[in-house]
Amino acid sequence: MTEIPTSRHSAFQVLTGLFSLPAGARIGAGPIIAAVILVAIVLASVLAPLYVPYDPLAMDATSRLQASSSAHLLGTDPYGRDTFSRVMVGGRVSLLIGIGAAAVSVAIGLMIGLVAGFFRAADGVIMRIMDSLMAIPAILLAIALVALNGPSLTSVIIAITVPEVPRVVRLVRSVILSAREEPYVEAAIALGSSMPKILIQHLMPNTFAPLIVQGTYICASAILIEAILSFLGAGVSTEIPTWGNIMAEGRTYFQIKPGLIFWPGLMLSLCILAINLLGDTARDLLDPRMKKREG
Amino acid sequence: MFVYILKRIVATIPVMVIVAVFVFLLLRLTPGDPAAILAGDSATPAQLDRIRERLGLNDPLIVQFMRWMGQLLRGDLGTSLISNTSVSGMLVDRLGPTINIALMTIVISVALAVPMGVIAAWRHRTWVDFLVMSFSVLGFSVPVFVIGYILIQIFAIELRWVPVQGYRAPSDGIGPFFSRAILPSLTLATIYIALIARMTRASMLEVLGEDYIRTARAKGVRENVVLFRHALRNAAVPILTIIGTGFALLISGVVVTESVFNIPGIGRLTVDAILARDYPVIQAMILLTAGIYVFVNLLVDVSYSFFDPRIRY
Amino acid sequence: MEFKSRDFSQAGRVLKIRKLKVGLTGRPDAEPVLDGIDLDIRAGETHCLVGESGSGKSVTSLAVMGLLPKDALEVQGGLIALEGVEITAASASQMRELRARKIAMIFQEPMTALNPVLRVGEQIEEVLNMHTDLSQAETKKRTLDMMEQVHLPDVQRIYQAFPHQLSGGQRQRIMIAMALILDPDLLIADEPTTALDVTTQLQILKLISEMQERQGTAVLFITHDMGVVAEIADTVSVMQHGRIVERAPIRDLLTDPQEDYTKKLLRAVPNLAPRAARAATTAQEVISVQGLDMTYGGSGFFRKSEGVKAAQDVNFTIRPGQTLGIVGESGSGKSTVARCIMRLIDPTEGKVTVAGTEIAQLGRRQLQPHRKHFQIVFQDPYRSLNPRWTVARSLCEGPINFGTPKDEAMAKAAELMELVDLPRDALDRYPHQFSGGQRQRIAIARAVAMKPDVLVADEAVSALDVSVQAQVLDLLDDIQERFGVAMLFITHDLRVAAQICDEVLVMQKGLVVEHGPAAQVLADPRHDYTRNLIEAAPGRQWDFANFRALELAHPRQGATT
Amino acid sequence: AQEETTITAVMHSGLRVLDPVITTAHITRNHGYMIYDVLTAVDENFAPQPQMADWEVSEDGLTYTFTLRDGLVFHDGAPVTGADVVASLSRWGQKDSGGQLIFDRTASLEAPDDKTVVWTLSEPFAPLLDVISKQSAVPPFIMPARVAETSADETITEYVGSGPFVFNEAEYEPGVNVTYEKFDDYVPRDEPASWMAGGKMVNVDRVVWTTMPDALTALNALSAGEIDYLEQVQIDLMPIIEGNPDVTVEKRDELGYVTIGRPNFLHPPFDNKLVRQAAMAALDQESMLATMQGDPEYYNVCGAIFGCSTPLGSEEGSEPLTGGADPEAARALLEEAGYDGTPVVLMAPTDVVSLINQPVVAAQALRQAGFEVDLQSMDWQSVVQRRAQQSAPGEGGWNMFFTNWMVPEVSDPLINVMVNGRGDDAWFGWPTDPEIEDLRAEFVAADGADAQKEVAMKIQEHVMDNVNYIMMGEYIIPQARRNTIQNMIPSPVPVFWNMTKEAE
């Protein structure tokens, strides 16, 4: 009998295999604008403390709820704090939470979903656990976590992530259930590809398109959920401005001073729009059938 | 298939037990004291302690848990610590509005979002596509209450077509029900329309390049049939998944809508109960929603193999 | 041999193509895929389009249907007219009206061309629903009728089946039924019989010619099977590199080809006579199959059904360097046997021993290290290639799995591409950018790259034009010689079987009806069914390579040449 | 026949607890006033007036004799008897802190006949009538004896009173809706209504209370005429309805609320009087009230711990509070105290609108004065639970929190729980303050309004020095009504008697 060669590959190899983009892929103007917007917002947020005109926490009871003026570019909030400074600084934590929650839930959900979709034996158990997790309200979880760990970014991200993961799992699993019946999966089996390799290299790319949709959704909703959580005292501290809690605080002032919701909302929408566009582009690049053929 | 469904229904039991244990522990980990809510601001520690004793909150956790399990086995969901009314009665009162609004939302969302997504995919990279995309991004990123306020402002205050708030059961007449349910449903729907439309688009794009679409066209099939019969069915699985998990989201995500439109549903009940640490109500609520999730997802799983015959259980 | 020799100059012109140029979308300067195609087909005429794989046959037919992939290919010049209506200028709804009623097409790859989530019966009926006002019952009756006519067995079951539950040939017949059901004026058939056994093929060809007689249907028939061409063609066009290089009535073409390319093509057509048997080896058999049984399904949506007994009691062994051919009608269980041996499905019963290891019962993980020893070329090459992967990646997958460094695997892949006669630079392309035959060669290259002990080839050359087919068969022969590979060769093409097999196994309805040395089975068949098969082989009286008729009196002699 | 009139009112919170004795929640008290009646009640001059009963006090101040007026019946038709009164008072006496003081001195409480109740004390207790007439937090509502016999730790399960409205149990949805119907057999007193006293004339058929969790929706609903009455209007939102000619926004009562900060006496740094004084110096009423209310019309800088417009109110020694923040002085005090930068754990509730601003503003002000502040956000339930923890701030305890009271709830040293100085038995924060306890005893013993006022002044002075709590000022939350709602009497408790509703 011939010696059986090993078929171990490093996880790195497996992963790098995944991202061999088609050569000479053409990118239109849209994604470039999107990238510019995203980078601009991220930079503006990260660097905000360096350039904003006011301390985002400095209150002034004499200048509450002011309209835009030269002193306060976007007006002030009910504490007399400068909205512009708050919105710019608020992006830091919001983006961290949004992207963090999306990344964590997509990553975990993807892993579990791949396993559930591909291994029938594991499917039942995993999906039942996921069903259980989905039933737990984020608010409750957040309150409990905050009670245990104190209010922190990690607690918030975990609280948002836990109910989100099962949804990602379901989505990934559903795609895998269809994809695993494709003949090219059989071909890969016949070629002796290991299960992890088939899962990651053949099946996983099928999940990207729906995951991009789901991921951007999670990103946006995490930023908004954070607002609700911080209002229930389970978010990051009220003293840290975030787009979410600026909007939540501005909620009742909607008819009187819509700017409190409009500006952070605008930033959020721009971000999500940009992330979406980039996601679509990434998807198109990963799916050669979508791409125009370059000679 | 029947065996599968049966198995799944049986599998619900462990799910419920897991949920029950988890929620029970989680609740006792969270700070808060229903006795304090009951007694109000100026109660003395001794008074609080007596109330806790009476509510059984001073017993060891395991005793409390077993007591609750015992009640459940007898089909008794317990009594609200705060209002002293039967939890099952509360659920019955509150479930109706939420379910009705949720169903209406699902119907609206699916009816609007799926065609939107299909058309966006069909007209990939045109202005139609861009419009649908932008709408759905807005749907994600505008807080629900803002959508609610805007709808109220336009339809209830400016146009005066419908009332600002409130709820009437369909049994009180379809007109009153509809006029009050339409705005909350639309509000809730925005986010799902956005999500479902995006998912439909993404999924359709994968499918539209397939050879059998070409075959369908070669048969002289009308474009709408190509899209909705041939392509959509192949694209259905992730869309269904999103609708399914979306329904679950709806049940728990109606809190804001229910407060904005003053609808006495279970979303508000849950939040109120959580804020008041009304343990029996929270526990029952979560078991209930878990049950709904399991059921809806069972439906979704079963429908997979209806839409994609290659999936077998 | 009788050739068709009707004169069509009086018949109405159905299709007229002038100076058709098709190129890459948005890139008029790049080399066109089709250049200056002229073509006329008249009512009742059968026009065969032959030529090397990738020469643009399918693209021509798609252009006529108005179904070129918009993002990739576009008509850049010329004119296509169907009964005077200019297709290149027709609106979408006009095109829709034309399709199915006036022009119908049978697509090359039946698996991908059928919608996987709709029952095949519905897919056929849809054509009727779209274009006729028949009642529900009539529609169904017409459909079942049509399914009978294309000789599908057990039509009630198949009507209800989904594409993935059908064999390759069954799917292809569904496609055919779909195209024929409305009696179109122009039928485009793109390799419609690649997956069909010769008997079924014969019936299908008859069906088409009956329709032609009845309706005066014009047929554009794309094939690489010269036997078929000889049987059915009125006129033949030979394509190469996106141009028509030669056009002639069938007899003229076969007896007196003008172009070198045409001659080369004809010379490559294999002979039906079995080749000389190879020296029998005494080496230990590398694969042995005993008592293999496979039953599909057994449970329906709401009711229990009996399941399909796709293979029953199959036994055989192959020694290194030997080739066993499986022939038999479509749906007889050939692919099923192959998939069982590959353990892509778990056989219901029986033993499969490969290189000394019993694999029928091994778990997936235990099996994996052994996979190197046996490889398969799938019947459906498109689907068996991951659409998101470049060809290079697909080719390297196997070797890398078994420890070959990436660079080495890449270098090997490039060599393999040359071996199967594809340009090296095609390595960076994706499967959808190739023609059907090109994909099949990629699939072969992928299997060969593993240097397996056992190679299962499921209709591995059926989509290839004869010249390439000859090359590939040589290639397989070469590999077999060099590495002593044992080969299980599934085909419906008896010429190919004759060319390559040492032993032949004939299957019908899941059962092995005859098994023996190739020379014996093909030249002196015992079983009626085998005899039918051989009788049905198209063009078997013609010696293509020598541009003349075969002497039928001495069929036995061929065995020794 | 006239059409049925229904008033739909949006109250400040949902009614969930129906037992007015077991809880101090204002909404439950309001509910109590709807369906129950009281023996005696205060009028707008804080003076006790007969309601269900007249009284006589013996010369020695030890015996109080109450005589029930005629025509009192419960909603189930049974007449109100002395036995019902005795049972109700006894149950209340176990719960209410003022009631406990009286029962500590009670020799006997008896009903010699159906119309009479005799309350005999062991020592004189001058404020007895004030205590049983008080409108907050827990007034002694009169229930049938069978209901009042429920243990004081258990909630009652039958909601029968003798008040002007009948509770409609079938339509009750906890936390959402509660419906009251006019009690036809109620006999109002002849005097005009004044606060909780006087004739309770009911002029409508039904009153429905609903809860609207969303302030904006409530305002919009009022504008659209879907509701008649809104108990509380957020002042910042008033512009929304100001232009509407059908709606009136007004102050229902001039007393309003106080907002206060409470330090924890058990743990550093607030176990040090100087640090507490520094905190007081650092805080500024004006900016806190302005942030909470916006419009000066609706707040009142006030240093009187018993409220500025109450009989006992005095602003003695309150300049550090009313005169604006003085970070310099605070710094100096901190220096003197040797403050080492121990962070002050400030609990910030996030789900109670009226309590959101205070900790945030305070944190800012304290920091400016050199405090280290650890502002911890949490939901009100967590505050409620945590403020009962006596452990160190690092181990689940706290240093300071804010809350609000209605002015009548703090208006004298017996009612005001924050001037209790009995260590572990005191209110959260647990000051051990023998001096203030002596002053409170002095107050009980004081005879006559002037004497009481004098003691109250001393308590004020002491609190300003010792900083038992930090008075942050008074504010008023206006109400809004459709103009069809008329004749509502001014009162700290929103009452639905007297009110009329015209057709629109």
Ligand SMILES: Nc1ncnc2c1ncn2[C@@H]1O[C@H](COP(=O)(O)OP(=O)(O)OP(=O)(O)O)[C@@H](O)[C@H]1O
């Ligand atoms: N979607 C596409 N994008 C780019 N190039 C394509 C595409 N489809 C086909 N081609 C190229 O066009 C040429 C002609 O392909 P076509 O499918 O017509 O070949 P064919 O003659 O039908 O071959 P076969 O006999 O193998 O099916 C090939 O070189 C192929 O690579």
Ligand SMILES: Nc1ncnc2c1ncn2[C@@H]1O[C@H](COP(=O)(O)OP(=O)(O)OP(=O)(O)O)[C@@H](O)[C@H]1O
């Ligand atoms: N997944 C399946 N479920 C049910 N029946 C199946 C399935 N796959 C194949 N069959 C049936 O099993 C029989 C044998 O199929 P198989 O694919 O082995 O035929 P084949 O000999 O390869 O035919 P062809 O030459 O047409 O490819 C056919 O009748 C087919 O309908």
Ligand SMILES: [Mg+2]
């Ligand atoms: Mg082709």
Ligand SMILES: [Mg+2]
């Ligand atoms: Mg086959």
